[in-house]
Amino acid sequence: MADGAVRDLAVRDPGLPVDYSFVIEFMVGQETPEFDYDSSSESSSDEHPRGSRPPRLWACPVNKKDPSAAILDKCKDLLVIRGESVAICRDPSSPDTTIAYFSEDDGPPMGLGGHWFIEPSVTTYSRRHSPESYEWYGVRLRSPTYRELELVDRMTPVQWILALFRSTLVIHVNSTCRFSVHVKPALMPISLLTAKKMTTLVWVLEKELLERVCPNSYGLPYPHVKTLETCSRISSLVWYGSGGRSRQQDPLRAAISKQHLPDLRNMDLLTRLELVWDAGSSDELAKGLLGTNGDATSFAIRPVGKYAHGPTFEFRYSLWHPYQDLDASQYWIELSIHLLRATARNADSFKQYISQLDDLIHGFSVNSTPATHRWKALLSTLGLTEEWSAPWEAIVEHYKNGHRLAYRWIDRQEFLIPYRLETPGRGTVQR
Structure with missing residues (x-):
């Protein structure tokens, strides 16, 4: 991350302190009996040849009968030896599964919010072009809850865990490896009003920003x-072009909705948002944001549970691709934090802000505004500057066909190469 972006990440709004955590997915290799690792040559290039072992890195031994368990234990050991508390769920698909807690001092459990939470990832798997000298096993790792923006050994937590694991383990990351962010107010639970404001912001900004x-x-x-627009249950209740309500709102909730929602040019969007504001509870709203198949969409309200010290708002739009300078993780964390901060506006200010966003987005179409200018303009309304977003623009460019993060090419990436990230000029914040 550029120095200017790192400095911008330190800017905080004391009016609404925010807690966050993140989830990364990656694969760790297991040796195969068909490959002679001792005779494989090392490469000095940025990426290793397909038949090469990265130097001095741990891979699960070939003789392990349960490689997934061995890999989870190795990840746990790396964290515990550095004083971190860890929780492991070895079989998340089992209704009778238990969570085991580990810490260096064997103290009492701190609660899930104070632990790194490790489990197998059933949605992460090798693809056709994954390095063929290893069998690959998916890992899902959720961070402890942090106050924005804490540092560990002078790094952001994402940088710290990346440096720790890639300097020790044989890791591969491809298009199945997701990155998620959880945010919540630091000093209070998520209220129904905050949940409705956040959902409104995300829905209005989803197409042109997220x-x-x-x-x-x-x-x-x-x-x-x-996306909410294409996959959520609420969206499925409104026919495109209907421009009208699908049911009668509760009078009290309708009045609150009118205080917060302006008239929008997109009548279908307005109808969906009126359904959001008609929800009688956070649970009802959370269910409305799920996909029609019951799975979470890319924006979700997560209840208290193994992934949440919450409830929390979860953003699931990104992948984890920390190749060289192409890691967008910290940008998604900061964007999620700023979206939550924007919900602190009072009713009049929030309504005016949504109206301004509607005007801005309408102007994009009228003026044929280039895509990059659109999302940067929307970021600026959240207090995220051109200087902050410039490195992210370079990452977004690499999603284009033929670049390193294009869908056909991201699966061709090799091992994560060990290196240590340094973040100068800021001290460690104790958790």
Whole structure:
């Protein structure tokens, strides 16, 4: 990340402190009996040849009968030896599964919000062009809950865990490896009003901001992206072009909706948002944001559970692709934090802000504004400057066909090469 962007990440709004956590997915290799690792040559280039072992890195031994368990234990050991608390769920698909807690001092569990949470990832798997000298096993790792923006050993937590694992393990990342962000107010639970404001912001900004900075090709998001507009239950209740309500709102909730929602040019969008504001509880709203098949869309309200010290808002638009300078993780964290901050506006200010966004987005179509200018302009309304977003623009460019993060090419990436990231000029914040 550029120095200017790092400095911008330190800017905080004391009016609404935010807690966040993140989820990364990656694969760790297991040796295969067909390959002679001792005779394989090392490469000095940025990426290793397909038949090469990265130097001095751990891979699961070939004789392990349960390689997934061995890999989870190795990840756990790397964290515990550095004083981190860890929770492991070895079989998330089992209804009788248990969570095991580990820490260096064997103290009592701190609660899931204080642990790194590790489990197998059933949605992460090798693809055709994955390095063939290893069998690959998916890992899902959720961070502890942090106050924006804490540092670990002078790094952001994403940088720290990346440096730790890639300096120790044989890791491969491809288009099945997702990156998610969870955010919530630091000093209070998520209220129904905050949930409705956040959903409104995300829905208004989804097409021209979130879809444009998420992994996409030819203007279409990658298959893991499930937008509210195309996949949510609420959206399925409104026919395109209907421009009218599908049911009568509760009078009290209708009045609150009118205080916060302006008239929008897109009547279908307005109808969907009126359904959002008609929800009688956070649980009802959360279910309305799910896909029609019951799976989470790319924006979700997560209840208290193994992934959430919450409830939390979850953003699931991104992939994890920390190749050289192409990691967008910290940008998604900061964007999620700023979206939550924007919900702190009072009713009049929030309504005016949504109206301004509607005017701005309408102007994009009238003026044929280039895509990059669109999402940067929307970021600026959240207080995220041109200086901050410039490195992200370079990453988004690599999603285009023929570049390193294009859908056909991201699966061809090799091992994550060990290196240590340094973030100068800021001290460690104790958790």
